[in-house]
Amino acid sequence: MLGFNSIDELCNALTRQRYLVDEGLGTVVYLALRLKKPLLVEGEPGVGKTELAKALAAAAGAPLIRLQCYEGIDVHHALYDWDYPRQLLQLRAGGTAPLYSEEFLVRRPLLESLSHPGAVLLIDELDRADDEFEAFLLEFLSDFQVTIPEIGVIRAEEPPTVIITSNRTRDLHEALKRRCLYHWIDHPTLEREVAIARARLPDVGERLARQVCAFVQDLRWLDLYRSPGVGETLDWAAAFHTLGREELDQSTADLTLGTLLKERDDLDRIRGKGLEERVEQAGERAAELREDGSSSGAA
Amino acid sequence: MLAASVTFARALRTFGMSTSVDSELSFFRALAEVNVQSREELYWAACATFVHSPDERPVFDSIFERFWEGQPLVLQARSAEHGESDPRMGGAQHGGEALPQFRQEGKSAAAVDGDKNRATRDIPTAEGEQGGGNQQRGVLAAWSATETISEKSRLNYESDELAALRQLAEDIKRSAPERRSRRCRPSRGGHRLDMRRTLRNSLATDGEAFRLAFTAPAPRPRRLLFLCDVSGSMERYSRVLLASLKAAVGAARKAEAFVFATKLTRLTKSLDGRDLDRALEQARAAVPDWSGGTRIGTTLTEFNRTYGRRGFARGAIVLVVSDGWDRGDPEVLADQVRRLQLQSRRLVWINPRPMAVDQQPLALGMRAAMPFIDEFVPGHDPRAVAGLGRLIGEVGAQRPRRQMAARPPQAEKERAPDRPVTRLPGYDTPAPRRYR
Numbered sequence: 001m002l003g004f005n006s007i008d009e010l011c012n013a014l015t016r017q018r019y020l021v022d023e024g025l026g027t028v029v030y031l032a033l034r035l036k037k038p039l040l041v042e043g044e045p046g047v048g049k050t051e052l053a054k055a056l057a058a059a060a061g062a063p064l065i066r067l068q069c070y071e072g073i074d075v076h077h078a079l080y081d082w083d084y085p086r087q088l089l090q091l092r093a094g095g096t097a098p099l100y101s102e103e104f105l106v107r108r109p110l111l112e113s114l115s116h117p118g119a120v121l122l123i124d125e126l127d128r129a130d131d132e133f134e135a136f137l138l139e140f141l142s143d144f145q146v147t148i149p150e151i152g153v154i155r156a157e158e159p160p161t162v163i164i165t166s167n168r169t170r171d172l173h174e175a176l177k178r179r180c181l182y183h184w185i186d187h188p189t190l191e192r193e194v195a196i197a198r199a200r201l202p203d204v205g206e207r208l209a210r211q212v213c214a215f216v217q218d219l220r221w222l223d224l225y226r227s228p229g230v231g232e233t234l235d236w237a238a239a240f241h242t243l244g245r246e247e248l249d250q251s252t253a254d255l256t257l258g259t260l261l262k263e264r265d266d267l268d269r270i271r272g273k274g275l276e277e278r279v280e281q282a283g284e285r286a287a288e289l290r291e292d293g294s295s296s297g298a299a
Numbered sequence: 300m301l302a303a304s305v306t307f308a309r310a311l312r313t314f315g316m317s318t319s320v321d322s323e324l325s326f327f328r329a330l331a332e333v334n335v336q337s338r339e340e341l342y343w344a345a346c347a348t349f350v351h352s353p354d355e356r357p358v359f360d361s362i363f364e365r366f367w368e369g370q371p372l373v374l375q376a377r378s379a380e381h382g383e384s385d386p387r388m389g390g391a392q393h394g395g396e397a398l399p400q401f402r403q404e405g406k407s408a409a410a411v412d413g414d415k416n417r418a419t420r421d422i423p424t425a426e427g428e429q430g431g432g433n434q435q436r437g438v439l440a441a442w443s444a445t446e447t448i449s450e451k452s453r454l455n456y457e458s459d460e461l462a463a464l465r466q467l468a469e470d471i472k473r474s475a476p477e478r479r480s481r482r483c484r485p486s487r488g489g490h491r492l493d494m495r496r497t498l499r500n501s502l503a504t505d506g507e508a509f510r511l512a513f514t515a516p517a518p519r520p521r522r523l524l525f526l527c528d529v530s531g532s533m534e535r536y537s538r539v540l541l542a543s544l545k546a547a548v549g550a551a552r553k554a555e556a557f558v559f560a561t562k563l564t565r566l567t568k569s570l571d572g573r574d575l576d577r578a579l580e581q582a583r584a585a586v587p588d589w590s591g592g593t594r595i596g597t598t599l600t601e602f603n604r605t606y607g608r609r610g611f612a613r614g615a616i617v618l619v620v621s622d623g624w625d626r627g628d629p630e631v632l633a634d635q636v637r638r639l640q641l642q643s644r645r646l647v648w649i650n651p652r653p654m655a656v657d658q659q660p661l662a663l664g665m666r667a668a669m670p671f672i673d674e675f676v677p678g679h680d681p682r683a684v685a686g687l688g689r690l691i692g693e694v695g696a697q698r699p700r701r702q703m704a705a706r707p708p709q710a711e712k713e714r715a716p717d718r719p720v721t722r723l724p725g726y727d728t729p730a731p732r733r734y735r
Contacts, residue, residue: 024343027343072482177351
């Protein structure tokens with residue numbers, strides 16, 4: 001288990017990895033570590049579900065083992081496979097070593113995570129895998145052991161920390177959810193998003209970060225087909241910075257809007273209806289934030 | 300503290316959340332890890348263990364509020380419910396006896412939309428309609444009790460109708476379309492070498508791989524997605540429709556059913572039971588706006604934004620059953636139908652209403668949606684729905700013939716309806732819009 005003795009300690013360690021958590025997420029991650037239960041995180045695309053696992057592994061100095069799910073993933077991609085060419089060669093060479101032994105075992109992420117004590121296992125986008133694979137995961141997640149018919153049961157000395165992410169393209173099975181702690185990551189508040197942008201992109205100026213975040217926060221109220229996530233905010237801020245802009249302006253916003261919005265209808269809507277006005281409003285909100293920030297900082 | 304926690308979990312269950320003993324145990328263990336004096340920490344600990352979906356948050360929040368304030372949970376909740384739904388039943392004073400029944404109601408409602416407010420507001424009303432008369436009435440009586448449904452369109456099913464439905468379910472099951480999946484199954488005619496089995500075979504021949512084993516992609520059932528209009532103008536078809544939905548959901552391993560009038564309601568879970576009568580009854584009770592007005596555009600927007608985004612229509616055969624009589628903006632409707640088409644493998648529109656002489660659908664909404672429909676089925680006779688099984692089978696077998704990319708509605712209007720399909724040079728077949 002990863003050694004964090006309090007929620008604060010965990011949050012600070014994650015912050016050092018430039019991953020900012022709010023109180024809810026901090027508590028839940030801490031509980032997942034202490035209770036040794038898998039953590040299922042869901043949320044809109046781009047709120048940092050995958051990043052959480054990466055940051056946690058980095059914060060604890062533990063290896064991160066990632067299993068990306070996709071349609072048709074099965075035991076041989078996720079758990080283990082046999083090294084067939086070597087097995088054939090062994091047969092042809094008339095070797096006497098048993099064919100189905102650890103020697104010829106190819107370890108896939110799940111099995112790998114059992115042999116690294118204290119590893120962080122990220123099972124990414126589980127909703128993309130099919131029901132059968134989900135059912136297969138149940139044994140693994142509840143007992144942290146796997147059964148390989150030719151060898152037997154392999155058990156973890158120390159269970160890995162498991163983080164499962166899902167984009168809710170389909171409902172996960174109730175049985176799986178029961179074995180996990182659950183957390184829904186929301187879009188961050190303006191202040192937090194600015195803090196995230198500052199932490200992730202230290203080169204980007206405070207002023208630009210605030211304006212970009214204020215702009216994006218406004219967009220999230222608009223009922224777009226595809227609301228921009230934090231990832232897109234960062235991309236957009238980086239785009240401005242790369243083009244050498246110190247603050248939000250209409251023409252650059254128009255040019256780079258594609259980093260933020262990825263639906264044609266959304267683009268048309270934002271470009272068509274007073275982009276200039278939005279940029280102005282974002283500027284004002286950012287300015288207000290500055291006053292708030294400095295006053296609370298003084299107090 | 301422990302006793303209080305058990306009561307808390309029970310209260311959550313009463314309000315239709317699916318808390319299990321597992322969640323309770325996790326919660327107890329979590330209590331040892333957090334500072335129970337801190338509201339925040341306790342809240343997040345409870346949230347992580349009991350809540351399994353964002354929809355459950357509102358219910359959870361309100362109950363947690365009471366729990367933290369030290370207010371009685373279940374008792375309080377129960378009396379409040381009864382206060383709201385006063386005319387519901389005379390037996391409400393019996394308190395304890397009313398509870399199990401109430402709990403069941405809450406559960407089924409939450410299963411449908413997970414929205415506590417609707418569960419508490421609508422379900423008692425549905426109950427009221429039923430309980431208004433004699434409790435001993437037939438199970439389907441609740442349907443005829445609504446004011447909007449006239450006496451002659453009672454939703455009682457005759458036994459031969461039910462038999463026909465079973466037949467329909469069989470048909471759909473037999474003709475259920477399939478898609479290639481990424482999983483493999485052993486196959487003699489396959490093209491991918493199955494090393495595992497080949498090696499096993501070679502053990503018998505002293506390490507020589509004489510007998511090669513192959514695999515081929517395994518077929519999977521393709522999803523069927525029904526979007527059915529149950530508004531006032533569709534009233535005379537809706538009972539047949541609902542029953543057909545039940546048949547389809549029961550038959551196909553992957554079928555989703557939604558109905559809409561002014562709002563969208565997901566019926567898959569209500570209809571997905573063995574007991575036909577019960578399922579139909581539950582489904583009827585779950586739809587708050589049965590025979591209400593129509594806003595196809597808005598409800599499709601709702602679908603696209605929620606379920607559509609979650610991939611419900613991806614690669615599916617989408618069947619919209621509606622007469623296209625829409626009170627909303629036809630532009631919105633056209634735009635949303637286009638979105639739906641882009642997500643789906645085939646978009647079939649079944650219009651049960653007779654058309655005018657020139658074979659053009661009368662309704663404005665229908666006309667707006669036309670350019671984005673892959674297959675238009677005039678179902679004059681509601682009994683034509685019986686041919687549904689065959690239809691689904693035929694439609695699923697073909698690749699969609701569409702333009703390379705969909706156009707925004709403005710451009711679409713100028714386009715002649717029968718413009719030739721874009722072809723890649725040197726190919727006879729229409730260019731695929733994209734790979735799936």
